[in-house]
Amino acid sequence: MPQGDYIDLHRKRNGYRHDHFERKRKKEAREVHKRSQIAQKTLGIKGKMLTKKRYAEKALMKKTLAMHEESSSRRKVDDDVQEGAVPAYLLDRDSTTRAKVLSNTVKQKRKEKAGKWEVPLPKVRPVAEDEMFRVIRSGKRKTKQWKRMITKATFVGPSFTRKPPKYERFIRPSGLRFTKAHVTHPELKCTFNLEIIGVKKNPNGPMYTSLGVITKGTVIEVNVSELGLVTPAGKVVWGKYAQVTNNPENDGCINAVLLV
């Protein structure tokens, strides 16, 4: 025992108090009542946090109890139906399966032509123009109001240069320019921080697409070389589409779901 462990040393030499164990047991028994008292008395935000914690504990306790009780109960066993299983009265018939196997690329090309995509968020709330743009007054007497500043997150690309300030109608503030997005793979269920290549389509209109505004529901193209995806032909996939699932101006980051 190290030299500094005074408590343990004392216990080893002199043993415990004569009523130590009884007192310990009683104290632990009293804990329950004390906890409930505290839970009743705590107010405000602390009270809310405490109740949340307690509820989580209660739920966990119930689950474990249910699990323990599982073994003692009996229930009916239900077998899964096998693939291709057929009821007895159809056993004699031949079933024709018609399937048209198309390659993935062909499918994608068709979808692109149609302009229709299967996206996780098919409908989004429309964003009004006055919400999107803020009027900037300019001129010597601040009477001209033809300039607009974009109040949402934007993507501009690495080779972006502004128009001369005198002629610039839409101002994209650098504080709201994003280059990276947190993209979740829907099947792998893990999130990567990937670079944005460009804005494909903004559901609020083509003008916003051309401006590069990113709002909820926008389809963006991201650089997936990190993931190491490979086409069946053997080519390395480095760009894929993803749809934005949050409001980037409220959260300060772009969260997207990869469209596989």
Added chain:
Amino acid sequence: MVQYNFKKITVVPTGKDFIDIILSRTQRQTPTVVHKGYAISRIRQFYMRKVKYTQQNFHDKLSTIIEEFPRLDDIHPFYGDLLHVLYNKDHYKLALGQINTARNLIGKIAKDYVKLLKYGDSLYRCKSLKVAALGRMCTVIKRVGPSLAYLEQIRQHMARLPSIDPNTRTILICGYPNVGKSSFINKITRADVDVQPYAFTTKSLFVGHTDYKYLRYQVIDTPGILDRPFEDRNIIEMCSITALAHLRASVLFFLDISGSCGYSVAQQAALFHSIKSLFMNKPLIIVCNKTDLQALEGISEDDMKLVMEMKAEAMKTLIGQGGEPTNDEGVLLTMSTLTEEGVIAVKNAACERLLDQRVELKMKSKKLNDCLNRFHVAMPKPRDQKERPPCIPEAVLEAKAKKAEQAAEKQKKLERDLENENGGAGVYSASLRKHYILANDEWKEDIMPEILDGHNVYDFVDPDILQRLEELEREEGMHQEHEADDFEMDGAELTPEEQEALAEIRKKKRLIVQQHRIKKSTAESRPTVPRKFDKDKQFTSERMGRQLSTLGLDPTLAINRARSKSRGRKRERSIDKGNQNGTDDMDVDGDQPNKKLRLRSRSLSRSRSRSKSRPPYEVLPGEGLKDSAQKKKAIKLAEKSHNKRNKDARKGEADRVIPTLRPKHLFSGKRSTGKTDRR
């Protein structure tokens, strides 16, 4: 000197607690109320403040953690190695590094979100940005949670490490397990180390302190070391190896010659030889313990040979320090902790050797002035048997002898010697009056009274009293002579009555002179009022009457004359009036026909009986004015100099009136810029 005390590190909270603490602090210490209708800049500022505050708190707490944990490269190598042995340097550094990155990340997050908050145009947007910022910071801390838990465990263990000072005098005890190291340290220090029959009872370093020659020594007890290759050693053994490697101490290598520890002498000797590289530059002493079971002389030949080998090694270290090669007593010692024989000898030997080594080193270094209290007088080694005593010349010897004689003669008997002769401190009380200087030596032992005739003697004691008495007597003597002369001159021509009168007069005169003298002596404390004004009112007409009657004369005429002289002329007239009516001073006159006269006389009589009021212009003696005209002028001047109160209800200073409210000369005329006419 840095105290190697790791107890001062603040507690590292767990990840969850950390987050709770900081967030609740933000909630308490920053303003909480904000409404949709506030100015947008105010809303922005409100949320920016929260983000910044949280970041600041995280930064502070993480910085304290990083700074308080010791950096393994900055502390003494002994502690550096010890901590490495116990906690693994890499893990330790990694954990601290993670805390550091967390701190930087949080800083970056705060910066980004504060930048974004500037574009917030609604309360909802600013609020969500703030929530996002705080949430991200908390995730960073959650990720770093395991490192925090690890650091907390390390901190708890470090706080219980024994505080070993690597720079002071140290004695290290090493050897195989179970040879008696802990019993030895228990014997010489107050450290209560566990002593058990099984091996590896001591699992860590133990420290005790002992004294030798008024200096404090640290005694460090190490866990037993087994003879194994270096790489195979476990943590416990590594502790002792570390201590051996880094501490500048004298080493006591314990040997169990009885073999009751379970290891033979051969094994122990093998261990010795394997770690002898660690004993370089350290005073080494080989201690044979458990001699009660087996004496050193009684061991077998082979064992003896091994022991001698070890001794030879130990001697090498001795020579290396410049000691005398022939003195081998301090190298191999025997003792038994059970019977306690030889224990002190071992301790003394170890302390002595260490002290010598340290002193030598200090002498060689430039810090000699710091240890001037440990001089070493070098005696030359005798090269032959010839005696060479110190040489003192004859004259000096004679002078010394003479002085000694004189001192013996003049030996004053001190009071202390007297006291000792007569029974000691409690029995004998010294007579303090022996050396009093008095006129008569017989008075030395007299008892002086304190109270005499009801008076406190000390009140009347005056150091100059004899002098004063002499002076007085001289004066009186002179006066008597003077008196006698006067008497002789006039005595023949006078009748006995006249002589009597003369004697009376002379007596009176003497009394007066005496009184005067008394008054003169207390003149400083008395105000000097001229006799004319008679402060004490001694010189009344009654007194004069009394004195004259004692002389046998009729005083009435004299009294009247004196009284009349002190009255004013006017007063006299009115008195005559009153007297004409035949009334006395205090009687009420009811026969006065005129009320006015009556009142007047009454008031006059009253005033006469009470106080002597005089007209204001009447000049009293002592006022300093020449005559009544001067006094009148003085009164007039005095009255003029002060403002008499206006009791006539006439207009005063305050009842001012402005005849014209806007005089022309103030309201119109030329100004610096143009003209004005504001009337």
